[in-house]
Amino acid sequence: MTTSRPQAMRTDPNIPDADGFYEALVAAHEGLSDEESNDLHARLVLLLANQVGDQKVLLACIAEARQDVAERPQR
Amino acid sequence: MSTETWKFAPPYELPQWPFVAPPDLGAGEPIRYPVVIAGGGLAGLTLACDLALRGVRAVVLDEDDTVGVKGASSRGICYAQKSLEIFERFGIYERIREKGITWSVGRTFSGDDELYAFNLKDDSHSEQPPFINLQQFYLEWFLVDRIVELGGTDLRWKSRVLQVEEEAEAVRVDVETPAGRYTLEADWFIDATGANSRIRSDLGLEVHPSRSTDRWCITDVRFKVPVAAERWTWVDAPFNEGRSVWQHLMADGVWRLDYQMAEDCEPDTISRPEVAGARLRQQFGPGVEFEFVWIGPYQYRDHLLENFRVGRMLFIGDSAHVVSPFGARGGNNGIQDAANLGWKLALVLQGEASESLIDSYQAERHAAAVENLTVCRRTARFLAPRSPAEHRIRRAVCTLARRHEFARRLANTGRMAQANAYPPSAWAKQGSRSVQNVAFEGTNLMRCLGRDNRFLGLAVGADAAALASLDALAALFPIDFRGVEPTSPLAAHLGVERGTVVVVRPDAYVAATLAQATPDAVAAAMRDALGVDERERLAAVA
Numbered sequence: 001m002t003t004s005r006p007q008a009m010r011t012d013p014n015i016p017d018a019d020g021f022y023e024a025l026v027a028a029h030e031g032l033s034d035e036e037s038n039d040l041h042a043r044l045v046l047l048l049a050n051q052v053g054d055q056k057v058l059l060a061c062i063a064e065a066r067q068d069v070a071e072r073p074q075r
Numbered sequence: 076m077s078t079e080t081w082k083f084a085p086p087y088e089l090p091q092w093p094f095v096a097p098p099d100l101g102a103g104e105p106i107r108y109p110v111v112i113a114g115g116g117l118a119g120l121t122l123a124c125d126l127a128l129r130g131v132r133a134v135v136l137d138e139d140d141t142v143g144v145k146g147a148s149s150r151g152i153c154y155a156q157k158s159l160e161i162f163e164r165f166g167i168y169e170r171i172r173e174k175g176i177t178w179s180v181g182r183t184f185s186g187d188d189e190l191y192a193f194n195l196k197d198d199s200h201s202e203q204p205p206f207i208n209l210q211q212f213y214l215e216w217f218l219v220d221r222i223v224e225l226g227g228t229d230l231r232w233k234s235r236v237l238q239v240e241e242e243a244e245a246v247r248v249d250v251e252t253p254a255g256r257y258t259l260e261a262d263w264f265i266d267a268t269g270a271n272s273r274i275r276s277d278l279g280l281e282v283h284p285s286r287s288t289d290r291w292c293i294t295d296v297r298f299k300v301p302v303a304a305e306r307w308t309w310v311d312a313p314f315n316e317g318r319s320v321w322q323h324l325m326a327d328g329v330w331r332l333d334y335q336m337a338e339d340c341e342p343d344t345i346s347r348p349e350v351a352g353a354r355l356r357q358q359f360g361p362g363v364e365f366e367f368v369w370i371g372p373y374q375y376r377d378h379l380l381e382n383f384r385v386g387r388m389l390f391i392g393d394s395a396h397v398v399s400p401f402g403a404r405g406g407n408n409g410i411q412d413a414a415n416l417g418w419k420l421a422l423v424l425q426g427e428a429s430e431s432l433i434d435s436y437q438a439e440r441h442a443a444a445v446e447n448l449t450v451c452r453r454t455a456r457f458l459a460p461r462s463p464a465e466h467r468i469r470r471a472v473c474t475l476a477r478r479h480e481f482a483r484r485l486a487n488t489g490r491m492a493q494a495n496a497y498p499p500s501a502w503a504k505q506g507s508r509s510v511q512n513v514a515f516e517g518t519n520l521m522r523c524l525g526r527d528n529r530f531l532g533l534a535v536g537a538d539a540a541a542l543a544s545l546d547a548l549a550a551l552f553p554i555d556f557r558g559v560e561p562t563s564p565l566a567a568h569l570g571v572e573r574g575t576v577v578v579v580r581p582d583a584y585v586a587a588t589l590a591q592a593t594p595d596a597v598a599a600a601m602r603d604a605l606g607v608d609e610r611e612r613l614a615a616v617a
Binding site for chain 1: 467468470471472474475479481482485
């Protein structure tokens with residue numbers, strides 16, 4: 001029996017229909033103000049986080065997303 | 076402009092105790108005492124009462140002659156189950172229950188909607204409820220009464236500590252009183268003088284304070300509206316300009332309403348009766364009659380002392396650690412510091428344990444303080460978002476929480492105080508957790524732990540022969556044994572089966588859980604728990 005190790009963040013392609021997902025994501029923002037769009041994104045992040053349900057993966061994803069921001073101190 | 080006139084309730088009537096000139100005044104040489112406690116607040120009085128029950132006569136030095144804080148209303152209001160269990164052991168729980176407000180339901184609102192409710196009773200197996208609300212000074216009052224009733228403790232009012240100085244085997248304490256100054260010596264000196272301890276700062280001990288920019292205004296009122304005896308919190312109340320509000324009932328029909336204010340507000344302005352009254356009118360409507368008991372603006376802060384033990388000086392309660400008020404983790408942890416330290420000091424003073432046992436106070440209570448700081452800082456950050464992005468994330472949580480359970484878990488208006496579990500250490504190799512005051516076989520755990528300073532060995536399903544062989548240990552270590560039916564609620568709460576011995580410390584924390592326990596295994600656990608080997612111990616007792 002193999003012991004299950006906590007999964008590292010996946011960066012290999014894992015979205016079955018990538019183009020279809022992208023289309024649905026942008027469609028969800030149609031007609032929204034910046035404010036509404038940003039709120040939608042925040043809700044989406046929380047919903048997706050609950051699907052992942054793995055603290056290590058979640059923290060790795062937060063760090064990865066932050067990496068593309070120009071260096072500045074985090075409070 | 077409102078033309079309403081604002082009524083204030085008469086102030087609370089609190090007892091006063093007289094200054095009595097101690098024998099130290101005019102004594103040639105300083106008198107030596109086993110334990111001297113500076114500060115008669117929750118932590119100091121709890122320790123004095125605990126020690127009195129364990130046969131140690133402490134001296135308590137308090138600069139005031141009453142309970143509570145002069146010119147202010149109650150600080151703490153919520154007393155958690157672990158604290159209530161300690162007070163049950165002290166014999167003051169019934170008085171607290173009669174005076175206070177028992178509650179277990181909390182509700183969190185966002186805008187006009189309830190996001191979620193919790194009932195802390197669901198996880199409770201104790202004889203004591205999850206929480207009782209009571210003004211802090213009543214609790215201090217009951218503690219003083221009990222300490223006086225037990226006798227032995229030297230409560231010294233109007234006695235201010237001027238200076239402490241560590242010597243080789245004692246601490247010298249200079250005290251100022253209305254009748255002059257004197258010096259005494261303590262085997263152990265306890266600083267329980269609170270957040271602004273001058274004793275601590277005079278010693279140059281750094282606590283790395285951090286002050287929040289978040290501002291609040293407490294408004295304690297008495298009024299006649301049907302409000303539930305529950306803890307209600309608003310993340311963003313429509314009647315408080317979208318900021319947080321707390322609502323909680325205390326004794327004497329006094330409601331504590333705590334309003335989050337704008338960061339740039341003027342404390343003097345927001346606490347004026349007409350301003351505070353207008354806030355209340357926003358919440359409860361124009362027709363509600365009420366009178367103010369107290370209005371107090373505040374900013375919370377936190378701090379943490381690195382070492383709760385410095386030689387023969389120990390720091391308990393707010394002197395050692397301060398957290399933001401969310402979750403009732405301040406006063407309750409001062410009480411638990413005291414209960415953690417009491418039995419250890421007593422056993423060391425009575426020669427039953429190694430002096431190194433005192434270091435376990437640091438190991439356990441510092442770890443608890445770190446955990447509480449983390450928990451409270453997270454709540455504080457949820458309640459006071461620092462940027463538009465944080466507001467957005469919180470808004471997303473509140474929106475989703477209306478429909479989805481997972482998001483309710485992200486809404487954080489305070490994680491209520493629990494008895495912190497302690498990490499594995501030399502004294503408890505498996506770590507240590509609190510045992511609730513479960514009723515079993517016609518008694519309960521607090522009654523079994525009683526007044527003596529002894530451990531309790533719960534032998535699950537043990538027959539007479541097994542108990543007899545365990546009982547032999549009672550002559551070697553401060554422990555008594557008791558058989559527990561495998562089917563009893565206590566065995567279920569502990570999650571143990573026949574053949575297990577659970578070694579419970581005098582503070583109702585588990586020292587060790589030993590499956591298929593032999594007397595040798597129990598003896599080894601006791602040596603660990605006392606930080607002593609048997610030869611050392613017998614030599615000390617001899």
